[in-house]
Amino acid sequence: MAKTIAIIGTGVIGAGWAARGLAHGHDVVAWDPAPGAEDRLRAAIDNAWGALERQGLAEGARRDRLVMLGSVEAAVAAADFIQENAPEREELKQDLLARIDAAAKPEALIASSTSGLLPSRLQARMQRPERFVVGHPFNPVYLLPLVEVLGGEKTAAASVAAAMDFYRSIGMRPLHVRTEIEGFVADRLMEALWREALWLVNDGVATTEEIDAAVVYGCGLRWSLMGTFLTFHLAGGEGGMRHMLHQFGPALKLPWTKLTAPELTEDLIGRVADGCEHQAAGRSIKALERRRDDFLIELLALVQKYWPEAEGLQGRI
Amino acid sequence: MAKTIAIIGTGVIGAGWAARGLAHGHDVVAWDPAPGAEDRLRAAIDNAWGALERQGLAEGARRDRLVMLGSVEAAVAAADFIQENAPEREELKQDLLARIDAAAKPEALIASSTSGLLPSRLQARMQRPERFVVGHPFNPVYLLPLVEVLGGEKTAAASVAAAMDFYRSIGMRPLHVRTEIEGFVADRLMEALWREALWLVNDGVATTEEIDAAVVYGCGLRWSLMGTFLTFHLAGGEGGMRHMLHQFGPALKLPWTKLTAPELTEDLIGRVADGCEHQAAGRSIKALERRRDDFLIELLALVQKYWPEAEGLQGRI
Missing domain, CATH: 3.40.50.720 (NAD(P)-binding Rossmann-like Domain)
Known part of the structure; x- marks a missing residue:
């Protein structure tokens, strides 16, 4: 109506x-x-x-x-x-x-x-x-x-x-959004990435074009399908998110960004890993991988179809 | 060979x-x-x-x-x-x-x-x-x-x-990557988003599923096509990135994340805006928008085809 x-x-x-x-x-x-x-x-x-x-x-x-x-x-x-x-x-x-x-x-x-x-x-x-x-x-x-x-x-x-x-x-x-928090959820995520991207430009590490290419051809392709947590769930191999957090967690403490990171307590690891397992809903990592791959093939063809100029990477070298 | x-x-x-x-x-x-x-x-x-x-x-x-x-x-x-x-x-x-x-x-x-x-x-x-x-x-x-x-x-x-x-x-x-820097480019971006995502889970603001849904249905869909800078270039309307930085720049200073942000000097604004204009290669914002839209329609259909369970959002309410 x-x-x-x-x-x-x-x-x-x-x-x-x-x-x-x-x-x-x-x-x-x-x-x-x-x-x-x-x-x-x-x-x-x-x-x-x-x-x-x-x-x-x-x-x-x-x-x-x-x-x-x-x-x-x-x-x-x-x-x-x-x-x-x-x-x-x-x-x-x-x-x-x-x-x-x-x-x-x-x-x-x-x-x-x-x-x-x-x-x-x-x-x-x-x-x-x-x-x-x-x-x-x-x-x-x-x-x-x-x-x-x-x-x-x-x-x-x-x-x-x-x-x-x-x-x-x-x-x-x-x-x-159940908690009244400034920036809500999505903008906090976007701002975090955005600030780091601005630092990289500010410090002369990379151009906007290079950073965009890194997102398009690297992390961004995966995020559009399954976000950040489920993406990392698959980075852990058969051990999933829990293995990933234990293996790569220490890197959070390295000076890779200008930012502070939360303490990876067992409680936090549990909440993150349990959340991913809930999202996976019993599907095996291998099954999730196959589905992601089929998606990525079609997505890459889409990116190529709509953004052929994003050959940018080649041009910058 | x-x-x-x-x-x-x-x-x-x-x-x-x-x-x-x-x-x-x-x-x-x-x-x-x-x-x-x-x-x-x-x-x-x-x-x-x-x-x-x-x-x-x-x-x-x-x-x-x-x-x-x-x-x-x-x-x-x-x-x-x-x-x-x-x-x-x-x-x-x-x-x-x-x-x-x-x-x-x-x-x-x-x-x-x-x-x-x-x-x-x-x-x-x-x-x-x-x-x-x-x-x-x-x-x-x-x-x-x-x-x-x-x-x-x-x-x-x-x-x-x-x-x-x-x-x-x-x-x-x-x-x-022309500067030898810990975390290089893409992982610094991923880590920034990842740390903020961990904080959101740590502080009980959102579940991993909600955060992933926010990425899939919000920011991630755009990143897979044009990264973060060109995405924001289009958020500025006809004024592009320069307008966007002047209008939304102050929000970088709000306590929206646990992170620190670089000073938005005119020099930094210039480098970011010039980079975007270079990437746009003379195409109008409207032309970029039409192309993005055509891409997004196909991408949304792909996400639906490969990830129908990411109805998650509906389930959580």
Whole structure:
């Protein structure tokens, strides 16, 4: 059933939400104070639409079901679900969310796309903070399935559940972040890698192109299938993660990064290894390896098809 | 032309090298002191062989061109290229490399698969250290193309070049790491993400399954195509990396990880942004976005085909 989604702030992330909403057959009402925002928003949706058509549009999905209005209040007045995508400044978001809250229907859900600010602080000036959640997506929002969902101290559990249901209904995979922690889960991982990558450039060790090639042809290919833990589970051979942690764990203490590492206690080893065994669900390492290999062959062909210039490595030598 | 490759140490990495060498039509002579090593090595090659067949074997490639011999010295005696894959203990590798060096033909190249130990230290006890390089691969070695190549203080430039040529001849993409730095490039990135992932488990924020799902459905999907820098170049909208660094740079200072971040000087911003613009090679952000999107649609279908159980996210809610 078509809903009305309000998109507050229409940069890269807001435009991505708008495209996803339209592709799923909803009405989208948007607001952004920047000059030229509407043209940029419509151009971004046009650029995404071909991919969305190939993926399959919902019945009734049309780009002209987007309207841009002149005030936050007007944009949210009729909305069932409101997604805020303002710059990452806590005060600015607090003010905006208070205005959204005051103008929205009482039963509307209000979500923020913040990458890492705490929902308890963002909801501080709202009159109905119980209906507020963080719903943190990943660029391109209209294709990537992950959305991290978390509530603040005053958020009702029902609001978290309802937001997750809504995100599922528009083709996403919500991850409930149960601990209110800055940066949530995915951005902490990304930031860790990102900081190290910046150090490598900063110290003149490698160029951005070399670092990207190292990710594309080395670690990244595996992560897109099975993440970091299950990838290392397979690095341990038949002994899996537990063997891997005991064999390579000491390297965590080597000065390989500018970072500090947690103590590899038996408790932590247990939790990590048990988690991997749960994920493997009784499949043998060999069976997992065969499946990974079949995937990698197809993925490598895809990378070659779409990114032939990433011959970069050859060119740099 | 078929060469003889010696594989010293036949765990997960050594077995991967053996499989890659055999698939490219070479003779492989292996040694490993562990009881049962030969059975495990042959089983690992059998498990990989189906994938290698689908990828296409070189003329004359056969699994029975592998022999396992009873000593390091015997294994390396006839080898043109020697790849050492012993545990990550510097003293152990130094001893082993000295033995390899003493027994090998004078013109043979000697490489170590070390993930992060320094070549200048590994070659310390060799009589011909000029022919020694690090050639650090990624699991599964028989499929992943990346190999980091670096020499130590006593390595001849010609040896680095010859090793890179050899790795290219067996289907790899060598990355020359020009600075001798612990952990090289890719492992520093992996370790940074890995440490943060361990902290998240350690602090009870998320399970390994949730973290893997966050990588698979969020950041990892993009990294396998374009790495971390070009991914963020597209997060900046039409302004690209430069805009992205100015807008999101301040978040590097937030306590989103347990790590320290480099100062975002104008110089660093310039190097990072210029690198991305070089990689984009004049293509517009919109054109890059369309290509990324087409890739992601096919990749998402691949992930679904090969890893349907990674419905994990739904199960955890």
